[in-house]
Amino acid sequence: MNITLFYHSILSDWNHGNAHFLRGVVRELEERGHQVKVYEPKDGWSLQNLIEGYGEGKLEELKTYYPNVSTNFYTLDTLDLDKELKGADLVLVHEWSEHELVKRVGEHSKESDYKLLFHDTHHRAITERESMAKYDLSNYDGVLAFGQVIRDLYLKEGWTEKAWTWHEAADTSVFYPHERKPYEGDLVWIGNWGDEERTAELHEFLINPVKELGLKAKIYGVRYPEHARKALADAGIEYGGWLPNYKAAEEFAKHKVTVHVPRRPYVEALPGIPTIRPFEAMACGIPLISSPWDDAENLFTPGEDFLVARTGEEMKKHLQTILSDADKAKELAEHGLQTINNRHTCAHRVDELEKVCEELGIDSSKIYLVQKEQVLHEE
Incomplete structure (x- = not known):
């Protein structure tokens, strides 16, 4: 699949826990052969705090752990959705995104073939319900919610007609038992x-x-x-x-x-x-x-x-x-x-995402690239 993700940041995890899960999911998707593009706002507050406090050298350090990490910066006034979403099969827009971006991508999807999901990983649906209700999800194919209670709320409030529970998980390419030296x-x-x-x-x-x-x-x-x-x-x-x-x-x-x-x-x-x-x-x-x-x-x-x-x-x-x-x-x-x-690894969550894609009607030959290649190799 050609997958496009709009998130606050993949480069910075300064007070931004969503980057943890996003990095692992992107790596897993790419390892399965999917083409992934991440977009984040230019001058996003998390990345700016990281650079101002610790310098741009931290971005180089990040690449030693995630060699293929990359992003595309956008501003709302120059973002060309026709260009950036051309050929997309799946688009995810994160709930930290601007209301205008959420609405614009939704409107763009009406004239396009890709499937569009809103990804919610925060408690604001409960604690800031009025703000969350202002997101225009009328053209979205559904919501990925990081807990059953959030999923149920989207359905109960009528914010979406379809929703799936999609918990966060560990990126075991980085989070695994390291060699224990003398305890500090x-x-x-x-x-x-x-x-x-x-x-x-x-x-x-x-x-x-x-x-x-x-x-x-x-x-x-x-x-x-x-x-x-x-x-x-x-x-x-x-x-x-x-x-x-x-x-x-x-x-x-x-x-x-x-x-x-x-x-x-x-x-x-x-x-x-x-x-x-x-x-x-x-x-x-x-x-x-x-x-x-x-x-x-x-x-x-x-x-x-x-x-x-x-x-x-x-x-x-x-x-x-x-x-x-x-x-x-x-x-x-x-x-x-x-x-x-x-x-509970990012691989398990990508398995779940692929099943959602199948349910949405994306061609299975685009979804299950690794399995298809494995079968051809075995034959």
């Missing part, structure tokens, strides 16, 4: 502070347990206000600032345990959506302990793939267990890793 610390956490959406939770399930247990810990992320940095320092936690996502696996290998602290909207209104961080951690073979969230879609087996701490005190107990019992830590890490490899 006990605990590592990678995540942004997040608009005060989980301040109390971060104190209860991360900062306070680390302080009270006297652990050697390091935290990476952006948008940490002064009071947050002060709390980390008071707990003896090293703050590492922004960490390129492709380096996270290397950091996991230097520590004994990590935790997952979901933002409040995911806990309260979006059951079944863990966000991408737990997928990536388990893919790296590091023991994971999570604060409470409802695995309503049975993605994992809580207690076997990761431990669940319902309170700060329980988090402390779980941390003590993992740090003192090497066999238990290994068992937990291996179970989580196996679940990822069996069910």
Whole structure:
């Protein structure tokens, strides 16, 4: 297939978690023989923050992990959809895109043969419903939603007639168990502070347990206000600032345990959506302990793939267990890793996307290129 993707950025993951999944999906699609073009807005805020804070050298570093990563910059006033979408079989437009772009691509699709999907990977459909309702999806063939509750909402609100659940997953070309050298610390956490959406939770399930247990810990992320940095320092936690996502696996290998602290909207209104961080951690073979969230879609087996701490005190107990019992830590890490490899890689998600394409009526000879080539080779 010729596939065109409109996203906020594939180059930058500065406060932009969608780049994690997008990179893995694009690589998997290309490995299967599909032709993929990614478009992102010129001067997008994530890429600009990355360059201003860390320099353009980070873009060269990215290519050492993703050699074939490339993008096309656009501005709304110069974007020629006739030219850019010529020959496309499938077009995906991400929910962080401008309302005007979403509408224009939809209108363009009426006179074209490609199939058009809207991809939603955020909680705004719940928390900012009025803004999301303004997206004109009337000409879209459907919605890919990163959780069942989001999918159901699109259908209930009448924003689309077709929707599929398409969870994020781990890019196992980068997220896999790296060689463990002498540990540099006990605990590592990678995540942004997040608009005060989980301040109390971060104190209860991360900062306070680390302080009270006297652990050697390091935290990476952006948008940490002064009071947050002060709390980390008071707990003896090293703050590492922004960490390129492709380096996270290397950091996991230097520590004994990590935790997952979901933002409040995911806990309260979006059951079944863990966000991408737990997928990536388990893919790296590091023991994971999570604060409470409802695995309503049975993605994992809580207690076997990761431990669940319902309170700060329980988090402390779980941390003590993992740090003192090497066999238990290994068992937990291996179970989580196996679940990822069996069910939750970008390859699995591309399998799901190909089935959606078939359901939409795209010619199967365009969809299943790898399988077709394998059959010819075997014959």
